Amino acid sequence: MPTTRPTHYKALLLGSSGSGKTELGHLLSGRPRDVDDQEQTNGVRCYRCRRRAPQDVELALTEVGGNADMQRLWPHYYASTHALIYCFNLAAGYAELQASFELLQRCLRHEALRGKAVLLVATRLSEGVQLYDVEHAFGLEALARSCGCPLHLCHLAEIADATDVWRGMDWLQRQLLQQSTTLLQRIKYDVNMQSWQQRSRAILSSGKLAQVRRQRFRRQHRKVGSCLLLFWYSQLYLMSHGLCSTALAADMAEESVMGVRLSRKGDVIFGWDVGLVPECITGVEKCGKNELWFLVRWKGCQTLEAVPAEIMNKKYPAVVIAFYEKHVRLL
Ligand SMILES: Nc1nc2c(ncn2[C@@H]2O[C@H](COP(=O)(O)OP(=O)(O)OP(=O)(O)O)[C@@H](O)[C@H]2O)c(=O)[nH]1
Ligand SMILES: [Mg+2]
Incomplete structure (x- = not known):
């Protein structure tokens, strides 16, 4: 089957509150930020990156607010993004920087972000603190490597001089083009998995699982059964790729799922296993x-x-x- 190279890419713009995401989004889109618009982002802001040369990549940026409430929404955007741009305030103290990189670590360890390119943008000036020191002090390179994410670090010291950030954006574009074929497949797959999981969660929360368990999966419940199968299958897919949570792995040790016996941990249940x-x-x-x-x-x-x-x-x-x-x- 022929694979088409995508021309439009999406990057998520994340970082803790006040780290400079909105500022960066405006800078990259070429739309100056309104002086009255200095509010926190309580939701999502979208930007279109204005520079397309030299790689001719069309890049849409999605900023999701960085406060604690908004951070809970971040994972919903991971599956459909091609890359991550993560801002941190270089002028912040050690404790704040550490918290920011712990947050980054949680992002990169999420299965839907693993392996995707990450551009780290340090904002603001900090006397005597070099990017190199931050990178080493917080083991950023090692963190990215452990998650299979290509990483590039750049600095937006002043809004008026964004040369280093544009260099970073060029790097990001090259990464997107290099990964384009696999990214296309991966995103399709992850987005499908995500919607299956959401559906199965909806079924679980509506109490249908209990009903199905009680009735040991009869044929008239095929619809529910198939959704749950997809859920289990998607989890097993993640497991087979080493992306599964321990909680899930523990679940898989159960002897039966919906009355269907698992002969050993890691067995995959497909439609025919339940008579489809x-x-x-x-x-x-x-x-x-x-x-x-x-x-x-x-x-x-x-x-x-x-x-x-x-x-x-x-x-x-x-x-x-x-x-x-x-x-x-x-x-
Ligand atoms: N001097 C300077 N100020 C900056 C820089 N980046 C951000 N700021 C200022 O810091 C404040 C917060 O920046 P925002 O870009 O709104 O922060 P944010 O990451 O979008 O924060 P949330 O939307 O709350 O998640 C704003 O008043 C910006 O003008 C920078 O690189 N240099
Ligand atoms: Mg903002």
Whole structure:
């Protein structure tokens, strides 16, 4: 399947409150900040980065406010972003800087941000404090490496002189272009996973899980079942990529899920495990180097499930052949 290189990218603009995100957003977009507009960001502000040369990358920036309440919203934006721009106040004291980098650490360790490029922007002037010292004192390079994130540090000492920040933006653009193909796949996947998880959480909170557990998953609950399957599957996907939380790993040790026995920890439950029959394959995605995944529609279910092609080929060859026959073009 041909992969198209994206021309539009999104970067999240994060950092603790007062770290200079709004200031930076205005600077990068070329829209001067109104003198009356010095309020905290209580929500989200969007900017379009004005400089496109030399890489010709169109970059949309999303600032999410940095106060404690807003920080809780940050993870909702991770899956769909291509990169992170993180601001910190270089003139702040040691304790404040430490808190800021702990916050950064929590961001980078989130599975949806792992591996994505990070531009660290130090704002304000601080006599005698060099970026190099901060980088070493707080182990920033090691932190980024441990999360697989390419990292670049730059300094916005004065709003009037943003040369170093633009250098940083050039670096970011190059990273986006280098990662473009894998980023495209990854974001599609992560966004799908996120929406499945949200759906399954909605089911859990509406109390349907208890109902399903009590009734040991009967066929009339296929819809709920498939959503939960997707939830479990998505969690297992994260697990298989080493991205799973310990709490989840503990959950997986349960002997049964919705009445379906797990023969060993780490088993993946797919639709056929609970008696579903594939209706058709609606799409195919390449994941990693050479791995193909089919999006399978099950009879009686609206939700699609991602299943490795390797398994589908063996288990339901006729469904796979039907999919290929439908899409093949005879020359
Ligand atoms: N001198 C100087 N002032 C700055 C700089 N960055 C930000 N400020 C000032 O610091 C204050 C807070 O900056 P903002 O950009 O609003 O901070 P923010 O990160 O958007 O904060 P929240 O929206 O609360 O999360 C503003 O009054 C800015 O003018 C800088 O690099 N130099
Ligand atoms: Mg702001």
